[in-house]
Amino acid sequence: MIATLDDLNVEGTTVGVRVDVNSPIGDDGTLADDARLRAHVDTLSELLERGGQVAVLAHQGRPGSDDFVSLESHADRLSELLGQPVDYVDATFTDAARDAVRGLSNGDCLVLENTRFYSEEYMEFDPERAARTHLVEGLESVLDVYVNDAFAAAHRSQPSLVGLPTVLPSYAGRVMEAELDVLGSIEETPEPRVYVLGGAKVPDSIDVAWSVLEKGLADHVLTAGVVGNVFLIADGVDLGDASSDFIYEQGYWDEIDRAADLLDAYGDRIALPRDVAVARNDERHELGVNALPPGNGESAMDIGESTLDYYRRILGDAETVILNGPAGVFEDDRFKTGTRQLYDAATDIPTSIVGGGDTASALRKLGVDGFSHISTGGGAALRMLTAESLPAVTALENAPKQPAADD
Numbered sequence: 001m002i003a004t005l006d007d008l009n010v011e012g013t014t015v016g017v018r019v020d021v022n023s024p025i026g027d028d029g030t031l032a033d034d035a036r037l038r039a040h041v042d043t044l045s046e047l048l049e050r051g052g053q054v055a056v057l058a059h060q061g062r063p064g065s066d067d068f069v070s071l072e073s074h075a076d077r078l079s080e081l082l083g084q085p086v087d088y089v090d091a092t093f094t095d096a097a098r099d100a101v102r103g104l105s106n107g108d109c110l111v112l113e114n115t116r117f118y119s120e121e122y123m124e125f126d127p128e129r130a131a132r133t134h135l136v137e138g139l140e141s142v143l144d145v146y147v148n149d150a151f152a153a154a155h156r157s158q159p160s161l162v163g164l165p166t167v168l169p170s171y172a173g174r175v176m177e178a179e180l181d182v183l184g185s186i187e188e189t190p191e192p193r194v195y196v197l198g199g200a201k202v203p204d205s206i207d208v209a210w211s212v213l214e215k216g217l218a219d220h221v222l223t224a225g226v227v228g229n230v231f232l233i234a235d236g237v238d239l240g241d242a243s244s245d246f247i248y249e250q251g252y253w254d255e256i257d258r259a260a261d262l263l264d265a266y267g268d269r270i271a272l273p274r275d276v277a278v279a280r281n282d283e284r285h286e287l288g289v290n291a292l293p294p295g296n297g298e299s300a301m302d303i304g305e306s307t308l309d310y311y312r313r314i315l316g317d318a319e320t321v322i323l324n325g326p327a328g329v330f331e332d333d334r335f336k337t338g339t340r341q342l343y344d345a346a347t348d349i350p351t352s353i354v355g356g357g358d359t360a361s362a363l364r365k366l367g368v369d370g371f372s373h374i375s376t377g378g379g380a381a382l383r384m385l386t387a388e389s390l391p392a393v394t395a396l397e398n399a400p401k402q403p404a405a406d407d
């Protein structure tokens with residue numbers, strides 16, 4: 001049983017809040033999209049309004065990537081979103097960080113530095129070992145309780161996600177609570193249930209497909225995006241060198257065999273694209289699978305009209321649809337229509353659940369809304385869809401007992 005903010009005595013309590021604000025970063029090295037920050041505003045404002053002293057913990061990017069930057073611009077934007085000053089300290093668990101946390105008064109908020117600036121935070125540990133890392137040992141003495149609102153990172157077994165809840169009374173924030181409510185009870189959603197698996201996380205999507213087909217959770221699995229391309233190749237379609245090279249370069253070549261095994265076992269419930277869109281003379285050009293392979297250098301970048309008609313027919317009978325990953329390279333105007341039309345059709349279904357960071361940003365960009373639930377997580381949502389436990393959620397379940405709420 002996971003405790004929530006309803007179970008927490010907030011007034012006068014120093015709360016370490018782990019959020020996931022891992023976001024696109026602009027050329028100037030600052031935050032370029034505040035959607036993930038906005039998702040956490042409810043949790044943070046509730047804690048502040050209830051008299052908490054809030055220290056925010058988060059990662060941004062991965063070591064070596066261009067988006068591996070400080071959280072200073074995140075703190076600035078958070079201040080605007082919360083409508084109050086938000087301090088930023090360029091330290092996570094050192095004396096400077098501890099002094100800043102000790103200096104908080106009721107209703108104050110500060111953002112600590114990117115947790116991944118410290119190497120241990122980019123490693124995976126079991127919770128007991130994570131509890132003995134520098135980050136946890138450094139912060140434990142200045143925090144009274146821990147709140148995890150970082151659903152999108154809950155599949156990582158890193159110190160700020162599994163170590164802190166091992167040593168501190170711990171609670172799920174409002175984002176975490178809502179995500180677990182929805183994604184934790186998929187099997188109770190009405191049937192027929194259709195899964196749409198697109199995007200580029202091919203191994204994860206194939207795991208989901210195996211799991212939901214094997215357990216009888218999916219009446220149909222519709223494939224699109226790079227996932228659809230892998231299934232087409234597994235089905236013997238020649239997608240041409242450009243698409244095949246892309247799949248090979250991503251390290252997904254072995255997934256073709258797994259997709260073929262899935263088709264052997266559950267082919268009657270797996271739908272494959274009937275046509276694809278390529279760039280020809282700089283314009284979108286659709287080709288039926290019978291007309292493949294495409295021309296030299298042409299890559300399958302989207303699903304076409306005939307696939308959309310076919311998928312719309314299947315969706316027409318569904319009561320629940322669960323979608324992950326765009327249907328094509330939506331960032332390119334020529335290849336956004338598959339994603340827009342497929343997701344638009346899904347909004348007509350009574351229960352429509354969307355997972356995936358890139359998917360959420362695709363939907364915002366394309367102006368598609370009306371879903372029952374849009375998850376803040378990509379990898380975490382996919383892991384939950386296979387009914388696997390998430391390390392950070394397990395750590396919350398096993399966290400030390402909390403004092404009863406009195407407010």
Ligand SMILES: Nc1ncnc2c1ncn2[C@@H]1O[C@H](COP(=O)(O)OP(=O)(O)O)[C@@H](O)[C@H]1O
Binds near residue numbers: 226
């Ligand atoms: N046919 C395709 N070829 C190459 N890339 C694709 C194709 N379809 C979708 N993509 C890419 O997949 C990416 C998103 O996939 P993914 O990261 O799995 O989504 P999410 O973050 O929502 O889980 C997008 O950048 C999109 O351009």
Ligand SMILES: O=C(OP(=O)(O)O)[C@H](O)COP(=O)(O)O
Binds near residue numbers: 022061152357358380
């Ligand atoms: O953006 C995230 O995951 P997502 O791309 O699966 O949504 C999380 O912040 C986890 O980041 P990570 O995949 O670098 O551990």
